[in-house]
Amino acid sequence: MVSRIITEKIKFLAGKYPIITLTGTRQCGKSTLLKSAFPDYRYVSLEDLDLRMMAKDDPRGFLQNFGSKTIIDEAQYVPELFSYIQTKVDAENKAGMYILSGSHNFLLLQNISQSLAGRTAVLKLAPFSITELQNASLLPNTLNDFLFTGGYPRIYDKQIAPADFYPHYIQTYIDRDIRTIREISNLSQFVRFLKLCAARTGQLLNITSLANEAEISVPTANAWLSLLESSYVVFLLKPYHNNFNKRLVKSPKLYFYDTGLAASLLGLENSEQLSTHYLRGEIFETMVISEIVKQHFFAGLEPQIYFWRDSNKNEVDLLIESGGQLQAIEIKSSATMKNDFFDTLQLFQSFSGISPENLFVVYGGETDYTTKKGKFISWKNPFQVKSGYPLDR
Known part of the structure; x- marks a missing residue:
């Protein structure tokens, strides 16, 4: 099984919050991850129509039957559960009571904002990242x-x-x-x-x-x-x-x-x-850019990322804002390093004041290489989110 980067973050937060909520696109590995990370928890999926009807008809009895330390997958299908979960966690006030997951981000977070605000940490999972696949030799x-x-x-x-x-x-x-x-x-x-x-x-x-x-x-x-x-x-x-x-x-x-x-x-x-x-x-x-987003998600962070483009069509593909600093990234699919890849980055540098240490070109080649203009980074060496600073590698 491929080890997921987000696992340690989920375990850490499960020791702090009564509820953990994990969202993400369908089939990105949420159920597999949660079962592996919390083997002592009971697992129930509300995609099962019989269980879904039980939860709808008798939410209190459903929760009593399964107890705390339960993973409730596709929880958004039974919004009636959320207020009962709120009552239970408020009464017991223990960390790691429930883990909720679902593919319908809108429906899931809508119910959380109504009933569970302040009681849950919300994390996002995505398909495998390059780093995860590299670690598994896949x-x-x-x-x-x-x-x-x-x-x-x-x-x-x-x-x-x-x-x-x-x-x-x-x-x-x-x-x-x-x-x-x-x-x-x-x-x-x-x-x-x-x-x-x-x-x-x-x-x-x-x-x-x-x-x-x-x-x-x-x-x-x-x-x-x-x-x-x-x-x-x-x-x-x-x-x-x-x-x-x-x-x-x-x-x-x-x-x-x-x-x-x-x-x-x-x-x-x-x-x-x-x-x-x-x-x-x-x-x-x-x-x-999706790799940058994944690395933020897996660290439990919301990415502060943008692009820059002026009226003359000069464009910087990606800006990452963190700790009051900017990092500017040009993205080129070419497998060959070319110095003119830094041209727009240097234009941006001229009026933004960004330092050359924060200028990067991610390209389709195999080798990282540092120049006086900035650094070339191979597509195989994605940025890591460490201490909230995405390019601290």
Whole structure:
């Protein structure tokens, strides 16, 4: 089994809070992680219809039957439980009483904010990171192989070809999650919208253009995009708020949490097709930024990350803000180090005051290399979140 970086953080917080809540996209390994990290806890999944009805019909009896030190998976299916859990933890006031998990971030956190605020630590899990796969000697050999494969655990645990896994995953996501959260009359139209989002990964989001191409209204496009965000399929990267006396773009950029899913939605059938694909650079950028997000999540942190782009289309792909400092990152899928990769970073440095030690180029090669302009970092050496400072390696 692949060791998950977040495990120690979860165990630590379980000794501090009466409830731990773990969210994340479907099939990213939440149940496996919790069963492994807490072997002395009882496990119950409310995807089981019989157990779900028991919990709905008699929440108090359900909790009494299972007792404390219980993992309740897909807890969002029975919102009636949350107020009873609140009463029980307030009465007993012990750490580590319940561990809740679920794939519906919106529904789960909505119930938490209503009943369990202040009583639970909320953590986020994502598919395998590069570091986790490296530690388990499972990282695909080539960059294209990793971009095409992605990080969903079942692919590695069961040795399933990505071309076999993702179509079924997409169908499961729509049948279980989308139908539960929001009623969509035309599911094929939603799938088209999802594929159009994949074609925009790593790019500025123009919601009107997206809606027009999907043949839906702008309000519907916004609602569906929020649905994808709340179920950890996509995330939006906001532009940096400090204008440095420059005119800046105001639109966010759209990214997928997993490049394997994006590649499947784009119709790719094998990793070789990535070599000449028109979106290879954007897919690589998606991978790098999602790795930064994962490292924050696994450390129990919310990433303070942005991009910078001015009206002349000068752009820094990623800014990480931590401890009052900025780190600027350019992302290039090329396997060759080139000094001109630092050009925009140096432009940004000229008016931001950022030091060369905080300038980085993540590229598609194998070797880290430090120059007087900044540092090249291989795609195989993702940043680690240590002491809240993402690039402290």
